[in-house]
Amino acid sequence: MAFGRLERNPGSKPMSDINMTPLIDVMLVLLVIFIITAPLMTTSLKLDLPHSDAAANSNAPAFVAVAIDAEGRLYLGEQPLAPEQARDSIVQQVREAARRNPATEVQLRADSRVPYGRVAELIGWVQAAGLTRIGFVTETAAEPADPAAASPPGATAPK
Numbered sequence: 155m156a157f158g159r160l161e162r163n164p165g166s167k168p169m170s171d172i173n174m175t176p177l178i179d180v181m182l183v184l185l186v187i188f189i190i191t192a193p194l195m196t197t198s199l200k201l202d203l204p205h206s207d208a209a210a211n212s213n214a215p216a217f218v219a220v221a222i223d224a225e226g227r228l229y230l231g232e233q234p235l236a237p238e239q240a241r242d243s244i245v246q247q248v249r250e251a252a253r254r255n256p257a258t259e260v261q262l263r264a265d266s267r268v269p270y271g272r273v274a275e276l277i278g279w280v281q282a283a284g285l286t287r288i289g290f291v292t293e294t295a296a297e298p299a300d301p302a303a304a305s306p307p308g309a310t311a312p313k
Contacts, residue, residue, distance in 0.1 A: 204266045206292040216255045217289075218248055220280070221263040226272060244276070245283045252284035259287040 221229040228240040235243050251258040260280050264273050277288060 204264075204290075204292050206294070216251070216258040217261050218251050218258060218285070219261045219263070220244060220276065222265060222268045222272060222276065224265040224267045226268065228276070241279055244279055248280050248283035248285050256284070257287065258285055259289050260285050261289045261291050263291040 219229075219231050223229070227237070228235045228244065230243060230247055248260065262273070262276065262280075264276075280288060
């Protein structure tokens with residue numbers, strides 16, 4: 155004689171659903187990594203830009219990016235231009251941008267070893283094509299870690 159319930163508890167059933175939480179966590183971590191690294195990968199053209207204390211980011215809504223590397227090769231955005239067609243390509247692109255919006259800015263990135271005459275020649279092409287707003291892209295100068303190094307010669311550092 156058994157005194158107990160007649161119903162039987164079959165126990166826990168195996169779970170047949172996939173747990174999505176770890177998958178979602180991994181995807182969110184990857185998304186954050188891509189968001190952080192995407193701005194770092196925007197420029198693949200390596201230039202030794204001049205340093206300036208007054209460098210500021212330009213927030214121009216429309217711009218045309220032009221670059222000159224140390225060997226004098228011209229780039230429109232990130233695309234290299236053939237030397238024999240560089241002038242015509244730049245003038246055509248700038249004219250088209252000036253036709254769409256006369257307030258378009260030309261952002262010029264020139265390697266610090268490029269002769270000034272070559273930069274002035276490029277500025278002339280841009281102005282002849284119809285745009286006069288030219289921004290020179292530079293890197294900000296590194297601030298000295300030692301406050302005494304930042305003071306003018308002959309001055310003493312405060313103690």
